[in-house]
Amino acid sequence: MCTHIVDYWLIVLRLIQVVVATLSVCTLCAAQSGLPSLPNLGGATPHPQNGFVYTRPTATEWFTRAPHNLVQLGREVVAPDNAWPLVGLTAGTALLMKYDQAILDTSQRLAKHWGLIAPPHVTGREYYYLYSTEIEGIPLPVYVPTNVNSAWYYLGDGYTQLMIVGSFFSYGVFTQDNRALQTASLTVESLLTTGIVVQILKRTTGRESPYYATQPGGRWDFFPNQKSYNYQTPKYDAFPSGHMATAMAATTVIAANYPEYVWIKPVGYTAMTLLGFAMLNNGVHWASEIPVSIALGYTAAKISLARVPRITVASRAANSRFTWYASPIMSADVAGIFWGARF
Numbered sequence: 487m488c489t490h491i492v493d494y495w496l497i498v499l500r501l502i503q504v505v506v507a508t509l510s511v512c513t514l515c516a517a518q519s520g521l522p523s524l525p526n527l528g529g530a531t532p533h534p535q536n537g538f539v540y541t542r543p544t545a546t547e548w549f550t551r552a553p554h555n556l557v558q559l560g561r562e563v564v565a566p567d568n569a570w571p572l573v574g575l576t577a578g579t580a581l582l583m584k585y586d587q588a589i590l591d592t593s594q595r596l597a598k599h600w601g602l603i604a605p606p607h608v609t610g611r612e613y614y615y616l617y618s619t620e621i622e623g624i625p626l627p628v629y630v631p632t633n634v635n636s637a638w639y640y641l642g643d644g645y646t647q648l649m650i651v652g653s654f655f656s657y658g659v660f661t662q663d664n665r666a667l668q669t670a671s672l673t674v675e676s677l678l679t680t681g682i683v684v685q686i687l688k689r690t691t692g693r694e695s696p697y698y699a700t701q702p703g704g705r706w707d708f709f710p711n712q713k714s715y716n717y718q719t720p721k722y723d724a725f726p727s728g729h730m731a732t733a734m735a736a737t738t739v740i741a742a743n744y745p746e747y748v749w750i751k752p753v754g755y756t757a758m759t760l761l762g763f764a765m766l767n768n769g770v771h772w773a774s775e776i777p778v779s780i781a782l783g784y785t786a787a788k789i790s791l792a793r794v795p796r797i798t799v800a801s802r803a804a805n806s807r808f809t810w811y812a813s814p815i816m817s818a819d820v821a822g823i824f825w826g827a828r829f
Contacts, residue, residue: 650673684731695769703772731779735786
């Protein structure tokens with residue numbers, strides 16, 4: 487009897503997560519009464535807040551853009567303008583690696599003190615399977631966390647982001663909102679780029695997860711045997727964090743597309759902070775993996791956003807009531823130069 491009650495409550499928790507994500511997206515998309523309007527140019531909708539020209543995305547562009555995005559990501563790494571940020575990222579990561587074990591121990595000690603974990607019975611990684619299905623032989627389990635720490639951890643498991651994407655997509659389809667549709671498409675595109683790079687790095691660096699570590703700071707086994715990787719994944723897949731990269735990519739895309747909602751970034755970054763703390767507590771990741779993961783998610787998102795046409799503001803005096811702008815526009819419906827003025 488108790489087992490059935492627990493099952494029902496876990497299902498309710500997952501449904502609440504879906505409802506909250508849906509309502510949040512609907513609030514973002516619908517509450518736009520205070521925004522000035524700009525003309526619709528054959529399906530291309532310039533947005534006054536961020537300058538993006540929103541066209542209806544194709545059904546496959548989130549996928550077909552992947553090769554270009556991966557190449558562009560490589561260019562960003564070696565771009566001269568990014569040299570100093572890359573040096574800073576490398577130095578910060580190296581410094582954290584030196585103190586990885588101490589940071590992990592401190593985090594887990596705090597988590598135990600606050601009752602978030604209680605090894606070996608409560609590790610902070612617990613979840614409950616609702617059901618599992620397959621698509622083309624790929625297992626797709628649906629599960630819910632069973633404690634606070636695992637709830638924070640699963641903020642970056644992909645399901646949360648996909649529910650938000652589904653909400654944007656559904657809203658965009660039913661209301662013909664190109665901004666919502668593009669947000670969904672760009673988010674999936676950036677998650678795909680992030681996921682591919684994360685898997686490549688995991689399968690080449692072979693760093694032990696903390697809870698599987700055989701030495702302080704974890705052992706690195708570069709270019710591990712892939713069969714061994716598949717059967718003993720925690721032994722090799724710590725670096726980098728797909729959870730953190732995914733959360734950063736989604737937050738960056740949504741914030742860029744809805745800049746009038748200033749709470750998006752604080753909420754997203756707070757969720758990422760909880761996620762990072764949870765990953766240390768449950769022994770899945772080291773602290774030194776977080777900066778690289780954040781940088782990866784941010785860069786993947788920016789690459790996806792860069793393909794959206796944007797209005798070039800040629801003149802906008804502070805506190806002036808007169809604004810004029812011009813931008814090239816090209817889509818399936820219209821090609822040319824958009825210009826205009828607002829008084």
